[in-house]
Amino acid sequence: MSTDAEILQRRLERERAARKQAEAILEAKAKELYELNQSLELQIQQRTAQLEESERSYRNIVDNADDIIYNISAEGIFTYVNPAALAITEFTAEEAIGSRFQNIIRDDFKEKVIIFYAEMVRNKKEKTYYEFPIVSKSGRDIWIGQKTNLVEDKDGSFSFTVMARDITKRKIAEAELIIAKNEIEKSEYKYRSIMENMMLGLLEVDLEGRVTKAYPRFCEMVGYQEKEIIGKIAEDILMPDMESKEAIKEKNKERLDKKSDVYETVVKRKNGELVNVLISAAPFYDSFGKVIGSIGIHYDITERNRLKVELEKAKSLAEKAQQAEAHFLASMSHEIRTPLNAIVGMSHLLQDAKLNSDEKEYLEILKSSSNVLQKLISDVLDISKIDAGKLEIHNKPFDLEKLVLNLKRTFQVKLDSKPVSVISHQNFELDHLVLGDELLLNQILLNLIGNAEKFTEKGFITIDLELLERKKESLSIKFLVKDTGVGIARDQLSKIFEQFKQAHAEIRKDYGGTGLGLAITKKLIDLLGSEIFVESEIGKGTSFSFILDFGTTDIKTNEIEKYYSEELKFAEIDGRVLIVEDNPMNQKYITRLLEKWGLQYHVSNNGEEAVEICQREKFAIIFMDLQMPIMNGYEATNEIREKENLNQETPIVALTASTLLSKKQMALDAGMSDFLSKPFNPKQLSETLLNQFKLEAKEEVKSDSSNQFAFNPKLDVDYLIEQYGDDLQYGMEMMEVFLESVQLEFEVMKTSVSIDDFKTFAKSAHKIKPTFTMVGLSQFSTLFAQIEKEAKANKAEAFDLFGSVSKELKPYFQLIQSEIDKLHSHLKI
Amino acid sequence: MLGVVFTEFFEMVEDKFGYDMVDKLIEQSTSESKGIYTAVGTYHHGEIVEHVVNLHKESGLEIPLLLNTFGRYLHGTFVKNYSSFFENATNAFDFLESIENYIHVEVKKLYPDAELPSFDSERITDNQMVLYYTSARRLGDFAKGLIEQTMEYYEETAEVTMENLEADGSKVKFVITKK
Structure with a gap:
């Protein structure tokens, strides 16, 4: 146990030791601090030297820089200006330092620049960039782009550090670019205003179809102001319905592929009116050639379309008028011809009666007057037929030489009373029939010779035939009809082919005639694809000429004599003739003629009576009027052809006052064999009668001699021969297949009609369409093509047409x- | 370990038990420094452990209590010598949060040799925070005393619980819940 004294003693020792220890530590720390201090001072010296060096080098850079560098105090006084700045502004350092910055700014920019930098200080913007012009000491304009740093000191004062660059060249280039751009815009504007003045509306849209520019003419066209449509989707405002909106969208897409396009569409005006426009649209490029939209040039075609519609209306009216005219002429021909026929016929019969000389004279007047009337009606009808395009060219083998000879004889007889000779001349030999329209050629020559006869009092009428070219399959012949008559004045020559125009008014008085003869002649020659020429000299005569081409045949001219000779005896006709006619005068006319020729006959007053008697008696031939009460000629023929009776194969000749081809076609379609136009003379009746039997005889001879099969002429015989030729077995099989398949399809089509199934219906029509041609009924192929077309368009007309066509088809089956x-x-199967 | 810890420890011992106890502890010590400490010096940390263990033996008081009491005592010294650290924070949580990234950084500048513990903080709510104490010195109780004294300094009442995350006490979790 230690005493307090011992403890105290230890405490003192400890504390002294601790103090010494602390003193040693502190001494060491102090020494350390001193050394640190020494090293710091050295570092500061080094750093200061480095800084000075760096500042020198920076200043050096600044002094040697190409850029303008200067410092400005808050008051706008230059405190430093680098040599580059002095060089550009041409001031000395002494002049510059201490002067005001604003003194060098160009006058018109001073205010702007001062406001700009005042703003910079107020908003304490650290950095700015500004471009403005300054003026050098010598007065040169220099544009500078100036970067300014606001340097703020700790005490709140500030100054500017500025680095600027001479941008004069760039500014000049920019200005030039603006001028160039203006030039381009001017020229663009020029072309656009040209287009605008051409009433073309221009519209520019971007890739989304948003309107970017609408030119005044376009705005006028659609009734909007430009500001109303700018930025809007063009098709949304301008297109009247969804479909056209989509269509425009599609069109705009095509612009991306750089495609241009022209199309017609309808746009809606602001007031709701629709405008027809023709749009020419093209992609629109930026200066890098990238498509940025499209430009559409709009042309208002509403007026044009309206005119088109009106024109179509007018055309259809004209066509209707023409049809009405044709109809009128047809009716007129029926109304006039029927009684006229009786007059002509009766006067012919009177000739055979015993008459005194007065009566004979009256009869002559009656005959000639009715002949003139007949001729006039015939001419008028010819003209109207030709004008309506209803005159057909029928090329058949005929004897050209004989035709000319007959004409020559006819006129020789007629000219018996005048000192005029008819001469025919031909520079070539013809031993075969030629192929052409005998009737038309006959009419042409008849008119020309008739004309010559009328105006020639003495001398000659020459009919000249000149062979221009002979080929294997064709002949080219020049016809010349020349007279020694009164001649035509030069100034009248152009008029003679006009309708109802004769060279001068007195001619009608002196020579008569309808004034239609030459007009018809010219039209007929035109129809045949040729041209008529006339030459004349007053007092010396006139000559007409034209050139026609004919086909060649291998039928010898002497053989035809057999078929066309009038030697056949009426007595050879086996069985009675049936006359179906409601007009008693016509009945009498025909029956008297038949009596004269020694033929037996029976008369029925209408179709019903005819059908009835056909059940009981087989006739040699039937003459059938078309327009009759109770049952008309078409219906009666249908009945006779379709129902079991004795005359299903008997030839039936239609008698009608109508000369229209459509009526003729109807008659043939109804199953008739030939066609005789009323009024007819005895010769025409006898020819028709004989032709019926002769043609059949000819066919029989042919089939016997060459063992060839004669198809019914109602079928397309040429086609059938070409198609089946010698293999008639095949032809027959085709016909059997045809009947079977067509009737089957007809059942399908009828069912389709009842349930309005256009699709199945069209399919069937398509299927059977070609089969008709295969059996020689090509006309029905055309009809079924039409039915199919209508059905595909879901038109009910298809069903109607089918109804009538199937009716028409019945006799053909x-x-x-x-x-x-x-x-x-024939094949003896 | 900083000399101030030793000088303050012996100040406290002298204060509470009289210099006799100080003398007794130093005399028993086998340490190199023989009880001669100055605040500006640095000594081996094992010496403080020896002194605390010996104080426990001499006084009969438990080591955690001794360390806690020393923590609270040392807090007073810190307030006296380094008042600016405490004045910079207005409440206990702010202060505790500033230890790791501010106070210790400053201490390192003055005493480059100092070996300091780490204090990771995590504010759970406005009234609760967690502090993770990590140190090879394993002086969790000492730290707890410092924390408790900090709360008192800012006149805030709080319950501070302590949980060893490592058995040897090198990692300790403090949950501080204000009342």
Whole structure:
């Protein structure tokens, strides 16, 4: 246990030791601090030297910099300006330092620049960039781009450190660019205003179809102001319906592929009116050639379309008027011809009666007057037929020489009373028939010779035929009809081919005529694809000439004599003739003629009576009027052809006052064999009668001699011969297949009609369409093509047309069946 | 270990038990410094452990209590000598949070050799925070005394719980919940 004294003693020792220890530590720390201090001073010296060096080098850079560098005090006084700045501004350092910054700014920019830097100080913006012009000591304009740093000291005062660059060249280039751009815009504007003045509306849209520019003419066109449509989707405002909106969107897409396009569409004006426009649209490029939109040039075609519609209306009206005219002429021909026929016929019959000389004279006047009337009606009808395009060219083999000879004889007889000779001349031999329209050529020559006869009092009428070219399959012949008549004045020559125009008014008085003869002649020659020429000299005569081409045949001219000779005895006709006619005068006319020729006949007053007697008696031939009460000629013919009776194969000749081809076609379609226009003379009736039997005889001879099969002429015989030729077995099989398949399809089509199934209906029509041609009924292929087309458009007309066509087809089915039967026996199957 | 810890420890012992106890502890000590400490010196940390263990033997008081009491005592010294640290914070949590990244950084500048514990803090709510004490010296109880005294200094009442995350006490979790 230690005493207090011992403890105290230890405590003192400890504390002295601790003090010494602390003193030693502190001494060491102090020494350490001293050494640290020494090293710090050295470091400061080194750092200061480094700083000075760095500042020197910076100043050096600044002094040698190409850029303008300067310092400005808060008051706007230059405190430092580098040599580059002095060089550019041409001031010396002495002049610059201490002067005001604003003194060097160009006058017109001073205010702007001062406001700009005042703003910079107020908003304490650390850095700014500004471009403005300064003026050098010598007065040169220099544009500088100036970067300014605001340097704020701790005490709140500030100054500017500025680095600027001479941008004069760039500014000049920019100005030039602006001028160039203006030039381009001016020229663009020029072209656009040209287009505007051409009433073309220009519209520019971006890639989304948003309007970027609408030119005044376009605005006028759609009734909007430019500001109303700018920025809007063009098609949304301007297109009247969804469909056209989509269409425009599609069109705009095409612009991306750099495609241009022209199309017609309808746009809606602000007031809701629709405008037809023709749009020429093209992609629109930026200066890098990238498509940035499209430009559309709009042309208002509303007026044009309206005119088009009106024109179409007018055309259809004109066509209707023409049809009405044709209809009128047809009716007129019926109304006038029927009684006229009786007059002509009766006067012919009177000739055979015993008459005194006065009566004979009256009869002559009656005959000539009715002949003139007949001729006039015939001419008028010819003209109207030609004008309506209803006159067809029928090329058949005929004897050209004989035609000329007949004409020559006819006029020789006529000119018996005048000192005028008819001479024909031909510079070539023809021992074969030629192919052409005998009737038309006859009419042309008849008119020309008739004309010559009328105006020639003495001398000659020459009919000249000159062979211009002979090829294997064609002949080119020049016809010349020349007279020694009164001649035509030069100034009248151009008029003679006009309708109802004669060289001068007195001619009608002196020579008569309808004034239609030469007009018809010219039209007929035009129709045949040729041209008529006339030459004349007053007092010396006139000559007409034209050139026609004919086909060649291998039928010898002497053979035709057999077929066309009038030697055939009417007595050879086996059986009675049936006359179906409601007009008693016509009945009498025909019956007297038949009596004269020694033929037996029966008369029925209408179709019904005819059908009835056909059940009981087989006739040699039937003459059938078309327009009759109770049952008309078409219906009666249909009945006779379709129903079981004794006359299904008997030839039926239509008698009608109408000369229209459509009526003729209707008659043939109804199953008639030939066609005789009323009024007819005895010769025409006898020819028709004989032709019926002769043609059949000819066919029989042909089939016997060459063992060839004669198809019913109602079928397309040429096609059938070409198609089946020697292989008649094949032809017959085709016809059998045809009947089977068509009737089957007809059932399908009828069912389709009842359930309004256009698709199935069109399909069937398509299927059977070609089969008609295969059996020689090509006209029905055309009709079924039309039916198919209508059906595809879902038009009910298809059903109506089918109804009428299938009715029309009925007799043909029987005809095909009878052809099959005939082929059976021919092939002895 | 900083000399101030030793000088303050013996100040406290002298204060509470009289210099006799100080003398007794130094005389028993086998340490190198032989009880001669100055606040500006640095000594081996094992010496303080020896002195505390010996004080426990002499006084019969438990070591945690002794360390806690020493912590609270030393806090007073810190307030006296380094008042600026305490004035910079306005509340206890802010102060505790500033230990690791501010106070210790500053201490290192004055005493580059000092080996300081780490205090990772985590504010759970406005009224609760967690402090992770990590030190090879394993003086968690001492730290707890410092924390408790800090709360008192800022006149805030709080419950401080202590949990050893490592069995040897080298890592300790303090949960401080204000009341």
